[in-house]
Amino acid sequence: MSNVNTSQYKRVWFITGASRGLGALIAQAALDAGHAVVATGRNAAAITERLGVSPALLPVALDVTDEGQAKAAVDAAIGAFGRIDVLVNNAGFGLLAAIEESSDADVRRMFDTNVFGLLNVTRAVLPVMRRQRAGHVMNMSSVGGYRSAAGFGVYCSTKFAVEGITEALHAELQPLGVHATVVEPGYFRTDFLDASSLTVGQEVIGDYDATSGQIRRLAVEMNHNQPGDPQKLAAALVTLADAPNPPLRLALGTDTLRAIAEKNAYVTAETAAWQTLSSSTDFAV
Template identity: 75%
Template sequence: MVDVAKNGFKRVWFITGASRGLGALMAKAALADGNAVVAAGRNVTAIAERLGESPALLPVALDVTDEAQAQAAVKAAVEKFGRIDVLINNAGFGLLGAVEESTDADVRRMYDTNVFGLLNVTRAVLPVMRAQRAGHVINMSSIGGYRAGAGFGPYSSTKFAVEGLTESLRAELKPLGIHATVVEPGYFRTDFLDASSLMVAKEVIADYDETSGNVRRRAASMNHSQPGDPEKLAQAVVKLVDAPTPPLRLPLGTDTLKAIAEKNAYVTEETETWKALSASTDFSA
């Protein structure tokens, strides 16, 4: 094993989906900050081309849906750097379409990556962090992980799952000295709305034209003009990792902040409206 301290690395990051988009930018920012990075993705050549060669970089092949590959990637990381301090579960993709328009096959494929793939990698990394009694698990969610809307129901459901898993992880890992955070980006100017990252349901049902159909049109017009700066997001994640007491949730982008405030206000109002009925279901004293 390599002694990380002697080699001068600040921390060792393990990032999934690191060949492009936010994953590649976070890897680049982590390297610039003096960290070692295990950059995992299906296309190792693309990772090497994007990030270059460095003694602080280990590109590893990883399809997160393959549990054996996740175990092998973690083993390679520990053999190279001796530890894993930060796990960023970034691999994932979206599905745009009404719930009824979304096929079983497409939804299951998305869950395999966004949820079950995240679990595969997390289960592979946690024994390392538990042995260290230190680490930080960062799960990439979305503005859609806090509030869902027309056109993104199945996708949001995967991110709602990520939010719930992260809340549980935080409670389970805190006594072991390990942090857990869910990051909730809004719309950032990446390729997420391209076909490489976003499936669009093939079936179009006319009854949903004003809801999900409208979202399809807006997504196409918004592509590559989103308000968020992805390089600033990468720098924000570096600051998150450096924080001595990181939060459970980190919303990124003014659009996410607005969505959270609006949903919180709605939940408060609706809860108050139905409070009497809600309270009436307890056993009588």
Template identity: 65%
Template structure:
């Protein structure tokens, strides 16, 4: 078995059995790094990656704080350190905000937000002890601009963005980086049933908005413009950087989304500036 000193980096990747997570694991292993790959079912990881000296497959339901702590303990027991945490586990919810049930919303937050927090809290003590590490949280173009049909999902990614901004400020003095990665539409299985829940309730009034998005998702699935293999290579470049960014948009669609939102916010702020500024106490009081 290879020793821990044989590996330049040790990655801990959640949601590693398919999609973006699996591509990141492949890329890290291919360049000789060690990877702790996690999924709810460890057998899917073994089938996907096979046995490799640098791979530790661990069963992990991120919604369990106890399982998160146990997975990190196993990772440190095997490799002695975690250099890069990739919080990738998550799923989508398609439907208008009103169409989503309380249970659907709760389950989405349990994985996309509370699960991310469980794993991050478990990993950070070891990173702080070494004064080294990189926390990478996978968001979305929907974490920068929300839209009809994906409002609840986008709200979880807005939470991920806010958490990462705070982590960036809190961890930087400790020598630890934090980056939120914002992929656009990449050609993975995300819009298929395994990663996307579609609210069964349909309100006819939302047919022109969220309803149109429901139909568009069917057409887009497996025809997305982004190349997940190139995304994985971008992740390798990200962790190589001595000064990684707080935000890393990936895909021309995300870049355009950011530009469009900035322009919208600028126009609206200018239009309402007088009313916005009128709420301060008068100067001198």
């Protein structure tokens, strides 16, 4: 049972990775807009330090790779606020390395958080939303979830997985009154390219210097010079939560819009060029 009057809050948000970066900004934007927020992260004290103390804020310690912790965090959210209206699966980190340079340990650790952790939290929250016949799952992807690139291939593969998961969720949940959106930010001026959020492969192979090596160097130059305003991203998600018919995909940033257009044009041209061979493999009628 809830121990507070939840009618005073517009919605109840459940946000992972909320102690810093985009997660903290999204939590703050939701609080400022009159919502209640269950802000989760590995260190609950860091959440309080970042967001302060408020009856509308419930900081919860959560390692998303631990399914039991995910279920306990949802129970705490229901105990405090009685419902969950918006889930923002934000927890995750990047890996900068060529595919061959990416160690097995780094790859598995990233998939554990970016994909399996997202699934742990989503499975824990969905029974609540199904009972409510209402809710909105927002899964944080990336421009790299739509178009992969040298140097970020394995990271992009985790975001491609998030895209596939969300597309299926969108179809499965729609008849139940629950929405699912995959959010595709471009480069925003956060700590994503810092060591706290980005693992850089230890092995460097000279043959990749002109491709992944160049991306390593560009990442250093771009860090904290990215074009996207993270405050505006946080505000955009609050707007998204208010949408009566939210999209399956929401691109954020002109760089993402440009990348999507370029990939769509590439795929259209390549499909046309290989159409004869592609259509030759059906049984003859």
